[in-house]
Amino acid sequence: MNCKQFNSIKLEEVLALLGHLPTKQNEKEAWYLNPFGTETQASFKLDKTLNLWYLFSEGIGGNNTDFIIKYQNTSVKEVLDWAEKQNFSSFQPQNDIHLKKSTPNYQITEIKELQNENLKNYLRQRGFSQNVYPFIKEVHFTIGGKNLYAIGFENLSGGWELRNSFYKGSLLKKDISVINLNNENHEKNKNVVVFEGFLDALSFVEMKRFFKGDLLVMNSISLLNKAKEHLKNYSEINLFLDNDRAGEICKNEILKSFPKAKDHSKIYFPHKDLNDYLLSRIQIKNENRQQRAREEQQQNCQIFKRRR
Template sequence: MNCKQFNSIKLEEVLQILGHLPTKQTEKEAWFLNPFAKENHASFKINKNLNYWYLHSEGIGGNNVNFMKKYLNASVKEVLEWAENQNFSSFQQQKTSNSKLENLSKNHEIIEIKNVQHPALLEYLKERNVENQTQFLQEIHYRMNDKNYFGIGFKNDSGGYEIRNKYSKICLGKKDVSTIKSNLNSVRIFEGFFDFLSFKNVENFLEKEPSNYIILNSVSMIHNIKNSLKDYENIELYFDNDEAGNRAVEMIENENKNVEDCRILYSDFKDLNDWLINKNPLNERQLKHRRR
């Protein structure tokens, strides 16, 4: 899905998928409570003829892409990834006639998959303080636009790979979440796989019991897991400390019981991996042990 196609979808349908319903509407316009913040009086208006929104309380407006960029605090690419995974009724005919959109990185060829062993990748993992968690990762060598590349690969549930190195952050194949199941009744949810790897590094230190794990690989994928969360008695959230993370936590808390926002652990940092890199609680524990 491209920007033109996404902007052609009724914004009312987009808001409905996100859980926002109009407080009042006419043939030409619809009014909503501010989707970006809490308010008591509706200040968000949609012009149905133009499919254009305007937020009176902030004096801003735009099209669907502008709205989702702000709502998810995401890039245009991430917005389109999210849109591609939704079931918009007003886009079904276009979607079925354009099957080429199946892959996010279409013009690629995976050349080799092996254990992580390249010195540059091992050094990168060391910089992120997760060098001892390579059992969850693979080294992916691939070709794109007639050039060869390699990176750390983290597999998702659709067989695609999140690829990371010092200079690249892409997805090869279909974008999806990654699920690690243990047949338990609890689940921990992470925004990205470096946060998951960071947690595995400190799981014992935090005295946490084993659990199921869901890695979104982008906060825009949160709608793909909404139904599956009903199966869990306990849900722990480890999202980023930003507006998109706040909205994701609020969305899950509103629809589920026994939800714990675990960001207090790293409240002074951008995310869990940032906390591990800069605070490094494992080193603090070792230092205390040496002082005894």
């Protein structure tokens, strides 16, 4: 698939595949909540006639390729590789989508403990060990007749956030997730750590293995208000939000409602999020290990030469 072919696919289908549905629409246009950030009023406009998008809150826009580049923070080549695997040709025509919204074009076929080696490898690539396995599932599902599988992270409404090397989306009802860590007495925790996405929450689990408290994952910063409502249950709130414009807005909104909340984003700055920071730490450790191995090898060579 090339850019021309991908850009000819209806962006409405691409957005639906990624779990984004319009808040309002007509024959010519559709409006969405910002897929890249948080807002309470839709500012993302899809022109159905031109198949182009424009985000009024940031003053940017473009075609399908431009959207996925920003959405997945990736290159054109990786966008086309991703698009090639989505099988968009099996989707319903655009004028049928709004007629069939009550009948989802997806189905969850199996939920089980993590077994798939491709998914385990994906987790390793994101810096995770087996320590995160208890918090995720392996979810098999179909979209538009295509069989897929992904890492699944469940929310409070039984919906799923899904990730693999080529797919980022959600199924069933969107909601926040709350994880209780190491509370053997099952007492209500007073402290909570807040994240935008579950990969950052898993990164925290990986780095803070003895933490006792709750993890709250918004899963979408469009759920900020619901997250704030849940945060009323805690006396200690710690924020690990993204170092970008959307994360800044989200942080400021929480701090307005909870002035005693603590912002920890400077710990992993200039990295965008906690997972990027985890990966950088692993890379530095590997480089240091390789450097020590080279130095030891040089020392051994020098010792061998002196003995000769």
